[in-house]
Amino acid sequence: MKKIPLSHVKNKQKVHVAEIDGGSIFVNRMMSLGIYQGREVTVLSRLALRGPTVVKVGRSIFALGRSMAAKIMVEMKA
Amino acid sequence: MKKLFLIGNPNVGKSTVFSRLTGVDVISSNYPGTTIEVAKGQLIAEGETWEVIDLPGVYSLEAGTKAEEVALSLLRGTPKEEMVVLDIVDSTNLERNLYLTFQLLEAQFPVIICLNMHDDALHRGITIDEKALEMALGVVCVPTCAITGTGIKKLMGQLNHVKMAFREPAGHQGRWQSIGQAVSLSQTLAHRHHSLREHLEDASVRPFSGALIAVSVLIASFWVVRTIGEFLVNRVADPIFFSFYKPFLDKMSVILGPETLWHHLLLGDLVGGQIDFKQSLGLLTTAPYIEFAMVLPYIISFYFVLSLLEDVGFLPRLAMLLDGFLHRLGLHGFAIVPVLLGLGCNVPGILATRTLESRRERFIAATLISIGIPCVPLQAMIFGLLGQFSGFYVTGVYLVLFALWLILGLILNQRVKGYSPELLVEIPCYRIPDLRALMQKLFLRIKGFIVEAMPVVLAGVFIVNAMLYFHWFDVMTSLFSPLMNKLFGLPKEAAVALIVGFFRKDVAVGLLLPLGLSAKQFFIATVLLAISFPCIATFVILLRELGIKDFIKSVLIMLLTGLIVGVLLNLAIVSV
Numbered sequence: 001m002k003k004i005p006l007s008h009v010k011n012k013q014k015v016h017v018a019e020i021d022g023g024s025i026f027v028n029r030m031m032s033l034g035i036y037q038g039r040e041v042t043v044l045s046r047l048a049l050r051g052p053t054v055v056k057v058g059r060s061i062f063a064l065g066r067s068m069a070a071k072i073m074v075e076m077k078a
Numbered sequence: 079m080k081k082l083f084l085i086g087n088p089n090v091g092k093s094t095v096f097s098r099l100t101g102v103d104v105i106s107s108n109y110p111g112t113t114i115e116v117a118k119g120q121l122i123a124e125g126e127t128w129e130v131i132d133l134p135g136v137y138s139l140e141a142g143t144k145a146e147e148v149a150l151s152l153l154r155g156t157p158k159e160e161m162v163v164l165d166i167v168d169s170t171n172l173e174r175n176l177y178l179t180f181q182l183l184e185a186q187f188p189v190i191i192c193l194n195m196h197d198d199a200l201h202r203g204i205t206i207d208e209k210a211l212e213m214a215l216g217v218v219c220v221p222t223c224a225i226t227g228t229g230i231k232k233l234m235g236q237l238n239h240v241k242m243a244f245r246e247p248a249g250h251q252g253r254w255q256s257i258g259q260a261v262s263l264s265q266t267l268a269h270r271h272h273s274l275r276e277h278l279e280d281a282s283v284r285p286f287s288g289a290l291i292a293v294s295v296l297i298a299s300f301w302v303v304r305t306i307g308e309f310l311v312n313r314v315a316d317p318i319f320f321s322f323y324k325p326f327l328d329k330m331s332v333i334l335g336p337e338t339l340w341h342h343l344l345l346g347d348l349v350g351g352q353i354d355f356k357q358s359l360g361l362l363t364t365a366p367y368i369e370f371a372m373v374l375p376y377i378i379s380f381y382f383v384l385s386l387l388e389d390v391g392f393l394p395r396l397a398m399l400l401d402g403f404l405h406r407l408g409l410h411g412f413a414i415v416p417v418l419l420g421l422g423c424n425v426p427g428i429l430a431t432r433t434l435e436s437r438r439e440r441f442i443a444a445t446l447i448s449i450g451i452p453c454v455p456l457q458a459m460i461f462g463l464l465g466q467f468s469g470f471y472v473t474g475v476y477l478v479l480f481a482l483w484l485i486l487g488l489i490l491n492q493r494v495k496g497y498s499p500e501l502l503v504e505i506p507c508y509r510i511p512d513l514r515a516l517m518q519k520l521f522l523r524i525k526g527f528i529v530e531a532m533p534v535v536l537a538g539v540f541i542v543n544a545m546l547y548f549h550w551f552d553v554m555t556s557l558f559s560p561l562m563n564k565l566f567g568l569p570k571e572a573a574v575a576l577i578v579g580f581f582r583k584d585v586a587v588g589l590l591l592p593l594g595l596s597a598k599q600f601f602i603a604t605v606l607l608a609i610s611f612p613c614i615a616t617f618v619i620l621l622r623e624l625g626i627k628d629f630i631k632s633v634l635i636m637l638l639t640g641l642i643v644g645v646l647l648n649l650a651i652v653s654v
Contacts, residue, residue, distance in 0.1 A: 049405075054283045065501040
């Protein structure tokens with residue numbers, strides 16, 4: 001299945017995290033928020049001016065800066 | 079004394095629990111990162127005294143931000159026999175919160191769990207069976223609602239009976255799996271329709287509706303601050319000063335005799351044979367009038383609105399919306415929080431830059447706040463005095479400051495070395511503020527203002543007054559005269575105001591009034607006051623937060639900016 005960065009996912013799409021493309025600090029940081037391989041993430045919105053990607057993970061909503069979101073590769077849900 | 083550490087994810091209500099446990103009032107809000115300094119207090123449970131330590135919020139036991147490092151080093155520096163860790167969990171978001179809990183258990187800390195915001199969870203259709211959770215985790219869980227105080231007593235009764243629970247260290251993925259099991263055993267979700275609040279929450283994170291909501295909220299906030307402020311000035315403060323206080327001063331004026339030193343120090347000079355609260359410049363006239371009748375009303379209205387916005391959960395949403403824009407200035411969205419706090423007073427604003435991750439970002443934010451963010455006392459005086467000349471010039475001050483923000487931000491973003499990290503902020507649920515907690519926070523902030531401002535104002539007015547009386551300023555003003563005259567088009571006496579601005583901005587603007595300036599001169603002088611130097615309290619904090627090297631850089635930028643802007647404005651505006 002095609003992997004795309006989280007920052008390119010359309011609004012209201014549900015996706016699965018495929019891999020996190022970053023150093024161990026970044027991977028751990030995402031892990032502590034509940035963003036890890038296989039986890040389902042819903043993109044709520046992407047903001048203009050290269051703004052953040054807003055995602056829902058479990059019951060939490062996070063705004064992730066654009067280049068952070070770009071490091072998270074996801075797969076579309078079938 | 080045994081230590082009780084309060085730990086938990088950001089924005090789960092640690093500070094509210096802390097206030098409940100210790101009776102010490104600390105500021106709590108609805109955004110992650112409210113607590114930047116570690117607060118300490120004491121409590122007595124079943125005869126034993128505990129030291130309670132409120133740590134900044136963390137998502138895990140691996141340090142990511144400066145605040146997280148502080149929390150963790152304190153936790154690790156205490157022997158485990160002498161402590162209990164009170165892990166505060168947001169019941170509306172059990173799963174994510176348990177990640178930290180599991181790490182604490184794996185590291186073998188003696189843990190007791192506080193399931194906070196239990197009432198809010200029930201509203202949202204979430205029921206947590208605390209007995210089942212206790213079975214799954216092996217530690218005591220107490221449901222609480224810290225705002226109302228429910229469950230706090232039960233929590234205190236458990237402190238002396240905390241047992242260790244042992245849990246095998248698991249890998250990250252394994253940890254999430256065990257969390258999933260624990261959650262499915264203890265939590266039931268009721269299926270129900272979206273409430274109005276949830277619809278609003280969804281709308282607030284979408285780009286278009288989010289921006290629309292944000293702009294409306296900001297405009298409404300500004301309107302409310304002005305309306306409450308004006309009401310307090312015209313209907314409360316002025317009547318008190320003019321109907322009750324002035325007759326008393328008039329009698330005093332007659333007794334002292336107008337030309338004496340005491341009259342000059344206490345009441346100041348008569349303007350047209352009358353005491354003029356704005357111009358007389360006495361310890362008992364202008365000093366209390368500026369602070370209580372011109373500034374305090376706006377302090378009250380500003381902090382009321384700010385506290386409301388904080389508690390509702392508006393600020394992280396603003397951070398999210400402004401992230402793209404603030405990146406152009408070398409900051410990220412969350413920098414809006416220190417900026418808003420700085421609008422009240424620069425000191426807490428600069429303290430709050432600690433929540434920004436990199437040194438470069440902290441430098442840019444602190445410098446921009448010192449230069450381009452006028453505090454409430456200064457703004458109140460700008461509205462009150464410059465507003466008498468023309469509303470056009472009041473708008474002008476804000477336009478100049480905003481333009482400075484853009485220009486300086488763009489330059490600093492190009493020039494300052496280092497990296498600016500990305501925004502990562504949790505968007506909390508909207509919460510309906512608790513009125514009692516809100517009023518307590520407002521009271522805390524107003525008290526802080528009065529305690530800190532009043533002595534400086536009295537001392538400042540006294541010193542300026544004495545120096546004017548004995549003509550000690552004359553040497554200095556003639557020294558500054560070419561600078562003031564040629565560059566800024568101001569009379570030499572304006573130098574006194576600019577120097578006093580180093581102590582109190584509000585008094586400094588007050589000192590400009592008796593000089594009989596034109597609207598243009600008044601405008602230039604207030605702009606200079608706003609940008610050139612922060613007041614001494616801000617100065618000290620700036621030095622402490624930035625370190626000597628960055629501090630000097632920041633101050634040089636301020637002086638240079640002040641000089642350039644003053645000259646440009648003088649040249650640009652054709653004298654009226």
